[in-house]
Amino acid sequence: MTMGRARSVVLIGMEGRLIEVEADIGQTLPAFVLLGLPDAALRESQDRIRSAAKNTGLDLSRRRLTVNLFPASLPKSGSGLDLAILMSAWAADGYMTGTSDVVFLAELGLDGRLRPVKGILPSVAAAAAAGIGTVVVSADNAAEAALVSGVEVLTADHVLPIAHHFGTAKARKVLRPPETAPERITGGSGSSGSPHELHERDLAEVRGQQEARFALEVAAAGGHHMLLMGAPGAGKTMLAERLPSILPPLDDEESMVATAIASISSGATSVTQLQRSRPFEAPHHSASAASILGGGSRIPGPGAATRAHLGVLFLDEAPEFHRHVLDSLRQPLERGAITLHRSAGQVTYPASFQLVLAANPCPCGMNVGSGRQCVCSVAQRRNYLSRLSGPLLDRVDVQVKVDRPRSAALALEDRGECSATVAQRVQHARQRQGSRLGPHGLKLNSQAPLSLLSNELRLPRASLQALDASLDRAQISLRGYVRVLRLAWTLSDLSFKDIPDHEDIDIALHLRHVGVRP
Template sequence: MGFARTCAVALVGVEGMVVEVQADLEPGVAAFSLVGLADKSLTESRDRVRAALVNSGAPWPQKKLTVGLSPASVPKFGSGFDLAVACAVLAAAERIDPRSIADVMMIGELSLDGRVRPVRGVLPAVLTAAEAGYRQVVVPESAVAEAALVPEMAVLGVRSLRQLIALLADEPVPEEAAEPEHPGSGGGFGPGAWSAMDPGGSLGPDGGEPPPDLADVSGQSLARRALEVAAAGRHHLLLKGAPGAGKTMLAERLPGLLPPLSRKESLEVSAVHSVSGSLPAGRPLIDRPPFCAPHHSASMAALVGGGSGMPRPGAVSLAHHGVLFIDEAAEMSGQALDALRQPLESGCVVVARAAGVVRMPARVLLVMATNPCPCGRHGSPLGDCECLPGTVRRYQARLSGPLLDRVDLRVPVEPVSRAELVAPGGGEPTARVAGRVLAARHRAAERLADTQWRTNSEVPGHILRTRWAPHPGALARAEQDMDRGLLTARGLDRVLRVAWTVADLAGHDRPTAEDVDAALELRTGVRRGAGVAGSLS
């Protein structure tokens, strides 16, 4: 009779739960039972673990073997439990000391020849282990850099089960060739194998390609101002104009205006990309705001998350703390677009399936680009529109009113003239505009320091009207628009949020009437007073 236990992590979306992996050996006919609500890929671990142990030189116990995954009521998915199951079986068979693995977290898939393969979700799994009080974790060697992002966690990377057995049994560690597709990233063996990551250390990205420069965009002064306001306050933006006017160019340059991610934000973003398997090679920590641009034919599951079995992160979660760009928005499924309404308000996605409920982060800056009609020339100086009035109305109605009501900035993008296109010098570069955005973000952060909010777009309207009220009479025009039915109550709150961002960019202590006029122009497209350029100058 033998018993041993170790631990693994069950991921549900980007959240994890510690699972105790128990192995029990009893006299009787040789059999292997795996209990604890395991899915198909986890049930198949019985064959993977058996073959990996035998091919690693460890004898397979010829007894009745039961492996339990506790808590048994929680569904478990994936092959990341293989390493924990194998070590629990070895400890129950007294091949290794059960005490050596009792407080160690094991994450990894086993090949039939005993190699330890990487799995998705290593970073959120290690974060879960750290929150539960674990301080030692074993991962595939190629995932060491990702796991080491968690402070005060001793990380051991192994290439094979044979190496792990030797290390736990205090035997000479055999050399194993690194897999070409998963180059080793450290970890080492011997007395210093368990090395805690310096809490102040950072394994950041290698830099990657620089974002495109805003100076490449000719003309479009109003749209450029709207981009600056959107970046400073994280306001959602709609760009509407004829084909070839520069809508996509503008949207692609927005991430370069956003401030770098904080350490906490970087870990959140990296955790989502780790679960989806989209972490860039050699960049375990994403420190720049992500940019996600799904095709307009994307399904609702691809946009907000879902799929068969346990839901996976969608584009809105992959763009967490970054930009979600939907080009040709009117061509996308209305049902898929309307599914964004709740995430835009709450900053998270809750997907319910028969297998469970998954909550995933989704605090994004949404940018949509669309043509005014199917031919793209309605209201454009490029030429006469060929579409019937009813066709134009139906095309524009594809973006529902409730969705548009959540978009703070709605800016027309007019075709660029020949003079603007050939004018020397171009517009302001990204670095200069990003400096103003960063200064405005700092002003907002100082004002919101003792609150749970960090940007103007997150602050509830009643707080802005009471605790941080604008100048007396500044909201007069906005209130008139509300009385005329041109603004909803939510629309008025969003105008006030944008006015605060305009004030932060202009260095005002609170919004003036000119700041509110600029916010109204950016929302309605109708110029008020000095306009956007005058307020931001």
């Protein structure tokens, strides 16, 4: 037999594409030809595979070996195809059998050891969706692969046990006995973990700041974006870091998506169970647009906005970020996804996050209410805050001024509610939203479109007088009008009202613009 086949998976963004690896042994001069748009890392696999085969005791054929990665028009990258290429080459030489319907996902060491690769969870999920019943991964990726149900997972530390498992009688005459047999791991849903296992910071640690705490609860309940404006030391960062502790845990479907993002973003061995707590990303203000949105020369990788999907993206010292970086978030705030275009193609990543901005009122940070003399001119303050563009702020529903606590007694003795108590109210409010918006395919008030708010969820005209007046006086835009309505529905859900009344509208308008401009 001069033809061998095996399967593998390559990732285009978060989408796994099944790859058929075909190996053919010709009768011409010795060569190793790799076809199918491989990148540099994949081309280097030729030498890794030859060394791994030699050190296993089963050399590759000394004739011309041609390996085709189908579909040939799809760009392929990474080292995860190493094992599949080796198995197809051995199959072409008559050493392996039964590899044509098995997905192999592992990098090879020069001594034949199997090394872990990133993106195992979405890759195995793609294999399962394509009807593949058996997947072979390295031992370090076993726990992650087992998170996908309905797939038989074989794993080993070295390629030798895998070769014995699929080897023919011809191969067993040459191979030395394996040290260990492939360990079989049954598929499963993984460990769910504690809802707040990654968020030990409690809202009770925030002393005072009743208005800011209330605004944080409203933002959590409806999934609204938020701006915290105040002097240094007022507690802006402390509040933002405790937002995940009052958010509900991820459900099963959301957990699979969040864990898949972690799988393609982090180290290859870091994912061992499903992620149940909401992600929290806080990039430094020197971050580039590529690090926030995602980037790369061929197929771009995910950025902080994607890693914060279904969770919180916190930009501390927001005016210190480059303005074009901040404005680049406007599209994902509306769409909940990021599409990146490169010469090798385009990729779309999910980016439905809750944005939290924190900013000082001026460059020195000592504006009115800080207790110290501000040394900034009016022009300096305006230039500083103008880095937060109007179109960006128009997409931020809750804008809160955070003042420093006025007395030591308030700061040290007033202990507010803990995160667990607030989280219960947030969960109940989200359940009410789910019941109301579920028939329309929505979950949160922050997702409600104008068409829904002006028809099925239309409020009485008497309740909208203050909001209509603000729109007529050009104090808010039509986008702001919609976002105030969304806030009002969240306030009514927290108060267990059937529909918002004029008081909810007034509070929503107050939260919308509470005087954060100088």
